[in-house]
Amino acid sequence: MAQLLEVIRRRMPRMRAQTAQVDKPxxxxxxPQPTPVDIAPDDPLVAYxxxxxxxxxxxxxxxxxxxxxxxxxxxxxxxxPLVSQGELVGVLNLGPRMSQQDYSSDDRGLLNTxxxxxxxxxxxxxxxxxxxxxxxxxxxxxxELRVARLIxxxxxPKELPExxxxxxxxxxxxxxxxxxxxxxFLPFSDGRxxxxxxxxTDKGVPAALxxxxxxxxxxxxxxxxxxxxxxxxxxxxxxxxxDIPPRMFVTCLYGILNPHTGTLVYANAGHDxxxxxxxxxxxxxxxxxxPLGLMPGMSYEERETILAPGDSVLFYSDGLVxxxxxxxxxxxxxxxxxxxxxxTDTTPLIERMLNELASFTGAGWEQEDDVTLVALQRExxxxxxxxxxxxxxSDDGWQSLTAFQTPSAPGAEREVIAKVETALEPLNLPHKxxxxxxTAVAEATMNAMEHGSHYEPDRPVDIxxxxxxxxxxxxxxxxxxxxxxxxxxxxxIEAKLAELQTPRGWGLFLIKSLVDDMRVTSDGVYHTVELxxxxxxxxxxxxxx
Amino acid sequence: xxxxxxxAHVRQRQPRVAVIDLEGEINAFAEATLSAAYAEAExxxxxxxxLNFSQVDYINxxxxxxxxxxxxxxRKAHINLLTCGLSEHYVEIFNITRLADFMSVYxxxxxxxxxxxxxxxx
Numbered sequence: 001m002a003q004l005l006e007v008i009r010r011r012m013p014r015m016r017a018q019t020a021q022v023d024k025p026x027x028x029x030x031x032p033q034p035t036p037v038d039i040a041p042d043d044p045l046v047a048y049x050x051x052x053x054x055x056x057x058x059x060x061x062x063x064x065x066x067x068x069x070x071x072x073x074x075x076x077x078x079x080x081p082l083v084s085q086g087e088l089v090g091v092l093n094l095g096p097r098m099s100q101q102d103y104s105s106d107d108r109g110l111l112n113t114x115x116x117x118x119x120x121x122x123x124x125x126x127x128x129x130x131x132x133x134x135x136x137x138x139x140x141x142x143x144e145l146r147v148a149r150l151i152x153x154x155x156x157p158k159e160l161p162e163x164x165x166x167x168x169x170x171x172x173x174x175x176x177x178x179x180x181x182x183x184x185f186l187p188f189s190d191g192r193x194x195x196x197x198x199x200x201t202d203k204g205v206p207a208a209l210x211x212x213x214x215x216x217x218x219x220x221x222x223x224x225x226x227x228x229x230x231x232x233x234x235x236x237x238x239x240x241x242x243d244i245p246p247r248m249f250v251t252c253l254y255g256i257l258n259p260h261t262g263t264l265v266y267a268n269a270g271h272d273x274x275x276x277x278x279x280x281x282x283x284x285x286x287x288x289x290x291p292l293g294l295m296p297g298m299s300y301e302e303r304e305t306i307l308a309p310g311d312s313v314l315f316y317s318d319g320l321v322x323x324x325x326x327x328x329x330x331x332x333x334x335x336x337x338x339x340x341x342x343x344t345d346t347t348p349l350i351e352r353m354l355n356e357l358a359s360f361t362g363a364g365w366e367q368e369d370d371v372t373l374v375a376l377q378r379e380x381x382x383x384x385x386x387x388x389x390x391x392x393x394s395d396d397g398w399q400s401l402t403a404f405q406t407p408s409a410p411g412a413e414r415e416v417i418a419k420v421e422t423a424l425e426p427l428n429l430p431h432k433x434x435x436x437x438x439t440a441v442a443e444a445t446m447n448a449m450e451h452g453s454h455y456e457p458d459r460p461v462d463i464x465x466x467x468x469x470x471x472x473x474x475x476x477x478x479x480x481x482x483x484x485x486x487x488x489x490x491x492x493i494e495a496k497l498a499e500l501q502t503p504r505g506w507g508l509f510l511i512k513s514l515v516d517d518m519r520v521t522s523d524g525v526y527h528t529v530e531l532x533x534x535x536x537x538x539x540x541x542x543x544x545x
Numbered sequence: 546x547x548x549x550x551x552x553a554h555v556r557q558r559q560p561r562v563a564v565i566d567l568e569g570e571i572n573a574f575a576e577a578t579l580s581a582a583y584a585e586a587e588x589x590x591x592x593x594x595x596l597n598f599s600q601v602d603y604i605n606x607x608x609x610x611x612x613x614x615x616x617x618x619x620r621k622a623h624i625n626l627l628t629c630g631l632s633e634h635y636v637e638i639f640n641i642t643r644l645a646d647f648m649s650v651y652x653x654x655x656x657x658x659x660x661x662x663x664x665x666x667x
Binding site: 034280303305306308397410411414432435437439443444446454491493496497498499502503504505507508509510514 | 563569570572573576577590594602605606607608610611613614616617620632633634638641642644646647
């Protein structure tokens, strides 16, 4: 029997039959070396083998087939197709008989029997081999995903920065395929906080490596908070551009928060716009700029917003807004805007968003992309009642109407004047006097918070409202008693309009203009401004200025 | 009473008069929005810009400073800055600060637009 040469693998783009150089009769018996013969799927020989089961003597076969020519050239005398379930899974190729005689009908019968038994076995072997290859590929991908996850999780912040009067929360849930989301906090020595959120295109290890690089570049470019956000992104873009793999880029938002003033200065390299929740609604924080790594020499618009007490900002990645429900609808920006506008802080912001996402996508949702959320919230101010010293209640017939403390924070004066207005209601003062007093109290409170307490939350401002039959007194006390008290000057509006003076500097002037008397005292610890208005008649202060 | 969102929208009312509708509180938080609205109004190269305060319920000293800044810009560009819709209290503030010496104060938009300060310049 001639040597069985080889079988071909199923599902290869081109079938590869292997044959052997046939020994010449005079040569020594050397094991035949298989010579691969490729059979293209559309070669007429394939159709012939499928249509004509059984051993085929190639010399008798007349087909315009490249594979047939190749097999003949390789010395194949007889080919036996291996067909399993209507599929050609291999071919047994045999050279001439060693005896130089033709193959007999018995030989062909034997070969056909062998082929009918070998074909299913070959098929099973092929399936097992295919499964082994797929398993190895799955393991390789899983390993890659584990590495990508490890890189990401190692580089994400382990702890959230703590800032008095603020709360920060973060959520990161990688998709199975692990995208390139990241966020970072950069606490600067002067108390400001850098906030980064970004997303690298692509997934897996390449995205994780670019994310790691971007994170390092941003940390360096931030220069301890000395560099402005727009400059940081421009620098990061120029550093990233030469080395980023083709067709990859990074969207990224970088902001610097001043927790004392509530100011957030930010620049955006093509990242989804953060949403700011304010009293009465929500707004997008817009700033334009190209994603990092696309083109060198880009500039980034820098914008600024102020978070008032009670305001929140949500930074997020596209895994949230591009999530789909079973009806293939997208979560989308309008839904996010509505949620932000309607949000009340009875439920934490991130929890609220995740609840909405879960109910939108439904059970069994296969997460399409990483979901990253960072929520920044400035705590609401709460004016707290304070007890009065004994003399306050009995001093010259003064009756206390209210006494409370307010935290020092921009915007807190609005709460103060609302409480003062409520306290004065029983006195039925003329509307005009109330309005004058409100403005004066607002300005005095702002001065106390800014210049006395430097907007430090643990240095509150005390407010005491008193009345006697002739007048109303409001005392505003801060802890800046060791500081020099500035004189109230009449602002020179001509100089301000000519830009020779700062446009600011109206506070003390307004206070003195709107009340009948202003008394300022300082005892080295406390600094107190007392505003007096007469309950009857017009006030006279402004005429004296 | 936390701060209300400040918003500003620009309208063209006459060929060369832009109206900026202001809404909310004019304080430090309003700076970026107010500045952007004024820049938008300036794009039309108006002869006059009318600040409509009818939906403004609070202006503090920082807000006054922002208006002074706008007024300085307008005077530099020879744009007549007008106001309308101020409450009685803020008309008093504009008088005390002498802002009213440099920008005409009208009770409402119609009066402002028909006034010589808008018409003559427009």
